[in-house]
Amino acid sequence: MASYIGRRKFLATLGGAGAAWPLAARAQQPAMPVVGFINPRSAEGSAQYAAAFRKGLAETGYVEGQNVTVEYHWLEGQYDRLPSLIADLVRRRVAVIAAGNTATVLAAKAATSTIPLVFQVGEDPVKIGLVSSLSRPGGNATGINFFSSEIVAKRLGLLHELVPKAVRIAVLVNPASAPAAEAVLRDIPSAARAIGLQIVVLKASASREIEATFATLVHERADALFVASDGFFASRRVQFATLATHYRIPAAYGTREFPEVGGLMSYGTDNADRFRQAGVMSGQILKGANPADLPVQQSTKFEFVINLQTAKTLGLEVSNALQLLADEVIE
DSSP states (O other): OHHHHHHHHHHHHHHHHHHHHHHHHHHOOOOOOOOEEESSSTTTTTHHHHHHHHHHHHHTTTBTTBBEEEEEEEEETOOOHHHHHHHHHHHHOOSEEEOSSSSHHHHHHHHHHSSOOEEEEOOTTTTTTTOOOOSOOSEEEEEEHHHHHHHHHHHHHHHHSSSOOOOOEEEEEEESSHHHHHHHHHHHHHHHHHTTOOEEOOOOOSSHHHHHHHHHHHHHHHHHEEEEEHHHHHHTTTHHHHHHHHTTTEEESSSSSHHHHHHSSSEOOHHHHHHHHHHHHHHHHHHOOOGGGGGGGOOOOOEEEEHHHHHHHHOOOOOHHHHHHHHHEEE
């Protein structure tokens, strides 16, 4: 009897252990890698960019919620949130930080030399100290460069073609995003001189300052407005379109989101494509690629969009040649 009871206890113990083993095995399985996605825009109206980033991840075999977690942080232009946000990501040792612009990645670069960073910047990443070279970045950062200086000159030229009588152009930058603002202010004077334009520099980093900008435009007798590419400005695109129409100011923007809501025109990189590229590079790093050896990609897709209805409202005639040059004409 004793041996029978001992055997029964043994089997019961074995069964309990057998039930516990899978639990232990599951407990030892590594958690899904976390990608910290930071962007200066607002979440509202940015769903397509998050989707493009997820598409890029999927191209490398990573599906959100299945084998990767993406934490979305939309700054809404509040760059003062960066230090605490990045400190938290670094403390938790996320697998990748996908930084949406220069200010974001420079802050991340200053906070960590080990966590891989995937950036999207318009400035030369070598000149601003993000990488050693485009082909061999050499540190913990790599990403996408979308040629800010070339875009600035091209967009200013297209604005001049659209508003040929314009001579005095106001240039609006966001001082809270200092690296991007400085790049525009560095590049635009020579582009303006080349086509005989005068430049007036204006600054705004809050909604009320954008409102004040248009009153200043009237006072400064500006003929048109050049809005620097900026995530915060993109989040205020409806405000820009409404004010530009109210004050009858022709304005040129950096992304198609502006003419889609009534802005006059835009010229810039295809944002959805570069977010997808950032997703691909993040996925490659998750699979084991070293950012030090992962070449910086350069944008190859650019878009010129005109809102024809807005042009008519402003009394502008858009030539057939310019319409044919556009990637999209919104009727």
